[in-house]
Amino acid sequence: MCFNIGIVVCGPNEALVISGMFQGGKPTFINGGRAIVCPCIQTVQRIPLNTMTLEVHSPRVYTSQGVPISVVGTAQVKINGSSEEMLGYAAEQFGGKPVDQILNICLETMEGHQRAIMGNMSVEEIYRDRKTFSKKVFEVASVDLHNMGIAVISYTLKDVRDEVGYLASLGQARTAQVKRDALIGEAEAKKESTIAEALAEEQRMESKLVNDTEIARSKRDFELKKAIYDTEVNTAKAEAEMAYSLQAAKVQAKIKEEEMQVKVVERMQNIAIQEQEIMRREKELDSKVRKPAEAEKYRLEKIAEAERQKVVLEAEAEAEATALRGEAEAYAIEVKAKAEAEQMAKKADAWKEYKEAALVDMMLKVLPKVAAEVAGPLSETNKITMVATGDGPIGASRVTNEVLDIMGSLPDTVKKMTGVDITTRMARA
DSSP, X not given: OGGGOSEEEOOTTEEEEEEETTSTTSOEEEESSEEEOOTTTEEEEEEEOOOEEEEEEEEEEEOTTSOXXXXXXXXXXXXXXXXXXXXXXXXXXXXXXOHHHHXXXXXXXXXXXXXXXXXXXXXXXXXXXXXXXXXXHHHHHHHHHHTTTEEEEEEEEEEEEOSSSHHHHHHHHHHHHHHHHHHHHHHHHHHHHHHHHHHHHHHHHHHHHHHHHHHHHXXXXXXXXXXXXXXXXXXXXXXXXXXXXXXXHHHHHHHHHHHHHHHHHHHHHHHHHHHHHHHHHHHHHIIIIIHHHHHHHHHHHHHHHHHHHHHHHHHHHHHHHHHHHHHHHHHHHXXXXXXXXXXXXXXXXXXXHHTHHHHHHHHHHHHHHHHHXXXXXXXXXXXXXXOOOSSSOOTHHHHHHHHHHHHHTHHHHHHHHHSOOHHHHHHHO
16 A cells, blocks of 8 residues: 555645655645655645534433433534644544544444433423524533544534323423413404504594694695785785875866866956956946935934934923922822821710710711612622522512622721621610
8 A cells, every 4th residue: 555655635625644754753744736756755634624413313212201202402513624633633533434423423423421410400401492492412522532533513402202191291291281372362463453543543643633633734825815916915915006096186186276277267257257346336326326325314313313312302291290290299299198187086075075976977978989889780780580499589679689688798807807786786776
């Protein structure tokens, strides 16, 4: 074999281990390259660097609870060609061995560690927490395989089974729990869905209200702006119309003013004509009416003055005559009063002397006058209608009796007035 070696070449999936002379007492490692090997004084070994897949079976391993289970794991391992140290370990452990032997060594190592981890964990921990189980197997196996120059790339728990129905019981309980959780989750989901729908509807309504509010606000702003613009347009239009109307009014006023000026001139001319006419008529009035009227007035005033003087003189004469007549009448009354006073004094003296006889005499003189005054109205009567009850006289005698009754009541009247009983005095006489 030594004479067959000259230039040695290896692929990227393998490493050459050259040992012998000219190596400085330790082998040389070449990854994916070539080397010159001297026959009979140097040895060349090939180490595979391919990834190797291990299916690790651990049947009927008792867990920490004493439950036998079977586990199948899958590991990816390879000789680490990037480290001369690990290549040295690999060359030392697997130099000259075929790949099958290397796989068997790695498999046995991995199974031993997998069984050890299974014995330290419960079925529930292995079944439910596969990640933790895989991590523990990976960490423990990596340490031992590292010393062999092999690196564990990955480890995954592939399957867990048992022959006593333990996992099935866990599955049933878990299934029931899962179903329960599913129902609860479904109810919770429906509740959350209903709440979400209500919230979505509320948000939709809120959005709609906000949108409607924004639309209403936009419409309001549009109407306000439109009203402002319309106001400005109408104001400008009104100002233009007012300016036109004002200008027209100014023109009309100017025309009116001119017309008024013409009318004033015409009126002034008419006034001047009327004043001249008035002056003419005044002169005509003076000549035809006023002067004759003043003459007539003067004549009438003189006549009235003469009449007044005449009336005054006549009144003065009448007053003087009346005064003379009054003085004469006053003197006559005075003389008559003196005479009557003397007569009354004499009658008083006579009455003092005769007393009751004088009174009787005076009453006898007065009675006929009284009877005449009583009968006076009867003499002026044209017709008298007498109504009698059938008792006493009727006709003219009834009137006479009425007069005599009045006369018969006179003594009583005199007695009441003077205290003199005429009937008694006449009976004594």
